[in-house]
Amino acid sequence: MLKIEAxxxxxxxxxxxxxxxxxxxxxxxxxxxxxxxxxxxIADLDPCSGRVSLDGTDRSQITxxxxxxxxxxxxxxxxxxxxxxxxxFEYPDIAAGYLVRLGFHGDVMSWPVSRLSTGERQRLALLxxxxxxxxxxLLDEPTSALxxxxxxxxxxxxxxxxxxxxxxxxxxxxxxxxxxMSERRFRMQDGVLSEEAS
Amino acid sequence: MNYIELSxxxxxxxxxxxxxxxxxxIYYRLGTxxxxxxxxxxxxxxLTLVALVLKALFHTVSPWLTLLVGLAMxxxxxxxxxxxxxRTFIGFWGYGLGTTSMLMAAAIVTIFAxxxxxxxxxxxxxxxxxxxLGMILGNTMTGVSLALDRLLAExxxxxxxxxxxxxxxxxxxxxxxxxxxxxxxAGLIPTVNGMAAAGLVSLPGMMTGQILAGxxxxxxxxxxxxxxxxxxxxxxxxxxxxxxxxxxxxxxPRQRLRLDRLRVE
Numbered sequence: 134m135l136k137i138e139a140x141x142x143x144x145x146x147x148x149x150x151x152x153x154x155x156x157x158x159x160x161x162x163x164x165x166x167x168x169x170x171x172x173x174x175i176a177d178l179d180p181c182s183g184r185v186s187l188d189g190t191d192r193s194q195i196t197x198x199x200x201x202x203x204x205x206x207x208x209x210x211x212x213x214x215x216x217x218x219x220x221x222f223e224y225p226d227i228a229a230g231y232l233v234r235l236g237f238h239g240d241v242m243s244w245p246v247s248r249l250s251t252g253e254r255q256r257l258a259l260l261x262x263x264x265x266x267x268x269x270x271l272l273d274e275p276t277s278a279l280x281x282x283x284x285x286x287x288x289x290x291x292x293x294x295x296x297x298x299x300x301x302x303x304x305x306x307x308x309x310x311x312x313x314m315s316e317r318r319f320r321m322q323d324g325v326l327s328e329e330a331s
Numbered sequence: 332m333n334y335i336e337l338s339x340x341x342x343x344x345x346x347x348x349x350x351x352x353x354x355x356x357i358y359y360r361l362g363t364x365x366x367x368x369x370x371x372x373x374x375x376x377x378l379t380l381v382a383l384v385l386k387a388l389f390h391t392v393s394p395w396l397t398l399l400v401g402l403a404m405x406x407x408x409x410x411x412x413x414x415x416x417x418r419t420f421i422g423f424w425g426y427g428l429g430t431t432s433m434l435m436a437a438a439i440v441t442i443f444a445x446x447x448x449x450x451x452x453x454x455x456x457x458x459x460x461x462x463x464l465g466m467i468l469g470n471t472m473t474g475v476s477l478a479l480d481r482l483l484a485e486x487x488x489x490x491x492x493x494x495x496x497x498x499x500x501x502x503x504x505x506x507x508x509x510x511x512x513x514x515x516x517a518g519l520i521p522t523v524n525g526m527a528a529a530g531l532v533s534l535p536g537m538m539t540g541q542i543l544a545g546x547x548x549x550x551x552x553x554x555x556x557x558x559x560x561x562x563x564x565x566x567x568x569x570x571x572x573x574x575x576x577x578x579x580x581x582x583x584p585r586q587r588l589r590l591d592r593l594r595v596e
Contacts, residue, residue, distance in 0.1 A: 208498065
């Protein structure tokens with residue numbers, strides 16, 4: 134279970150939330166309302182106050198890199214630090230097993246990053262986080278650059294992972310996606326998180 | 332040593348070359364005459380003042396005065412290094428980073444050189460200490476400001492790349508590996524180029540000066556080699572030290588990328 138207690142930083146008002154295993158939570162809201170800031174704060178990427186714990190372990194008790202391996206943030210803009218796609222994956226072999234399901238053909242792992250489209254980068258950035266086996270995935274608009282068919286592929290894979298017990302917090306502009314993916318739906322407005330009536 | 336002493340007339344004759352240039356510039360309206368004359372005048376005044384200060388300083392041989400002048404030089408070098416940055420740290424470290432690393436590198440290398448190769452007696456004799464310090468500072472300053480500029484630019488522009496790695500659970504050191512490599516390279520390029528081209532493309536200034544002043548070329552080369560090694564060592568040490576401080580300031584105990592500590596000019 135992911136437990137968030139009074140997590141806050143500039144712009145973001147204190148957020149408290151408990152998310153049990155195998156649950157997906159969605160957050161919608163206008164640009165600049167603080168959705169990404171909340172995900173970053175949960176991943177401990179920005180200075181913030183409040184407490185966050187996973188399965189009873191407070192994040193301050195473990196190193197930041199160990200925390201982020203368990204609670205992994207996938208940004209809306211993916212970052213790539215070397216030329217070859219495969220070099221960004223800790224377990225390229227495991228990742229290769231998912232490529233076809235995500236709509237890839239051929240040996241994308243040997244491609245240069247510059248050859249990838251925006252949508253391809255988005256899916257690969259999600260995959261490279263997923264194959265590291267995190268307990269929580271914090272996804273910032275993971276399908277914003279994808280067509281409906283590819284979006285469905287990504288959602289199906291995510292459903293499978295959620296059923297397997299991982300926790301997903303997804304930021305999306307798409308109300309339908311929020312409906313398809315999440316058990317609990319939230320809105321962010323001017324830094325205040327509130328649950329939508331189901 | 333057959334050393335040809337220069338008269339003021341000799342120097343005035345050399346300066347007349349600039350006057351010819353200035354005349355040409357005025358005739359063809361190139362607009363460079365004024366700048367040329369201002370720069371030349373500044374140089375004459377600055378160097379004359381330095382000569383007077385050095386003369387007085389060499390005369391006294393006081394450890395405290397030497398230390399004071401040395402610290403003032405480091406302070407100016409720190410300012411100069413900071414002024415060349417597009418991005419600086421907010422607060423003390425904006426000025427302190429370059430200054431601290433240059434102080435470290437220059438002090439270590441200068442004292443090392445004074446104590447071993449030069450056998451200056453007393454070791455703080457300003458006749459040796461001040462020129463060596465000045466030379467090392469000049470080179471270290473260039474290296475440190477180039478490396479720092481590159482590191483901070485890469486951190487700022489490469490935020491998505493660096494934070495992608497942090498988010499995946501890489502340590503800050505791992506995430507900064509590429510920017511750090513690139514910055515170290517940038518800082519050491521002038522030193523490496525200087526060593527590689529020495530003697531082939533140009534005769535280094537100090538060696539040329541010594542040869543003109545009548546020193547045997549082999550002796551001049553020995554001095555030049557010593558100086559190049561001191562400069563190379565000092566620059567590398569200063570750059571390394573600046574990078575370690577900068578990396579620490581760019582992150583915090585939770586291994587975040589703290590670009591909020593930077594001010595972009």
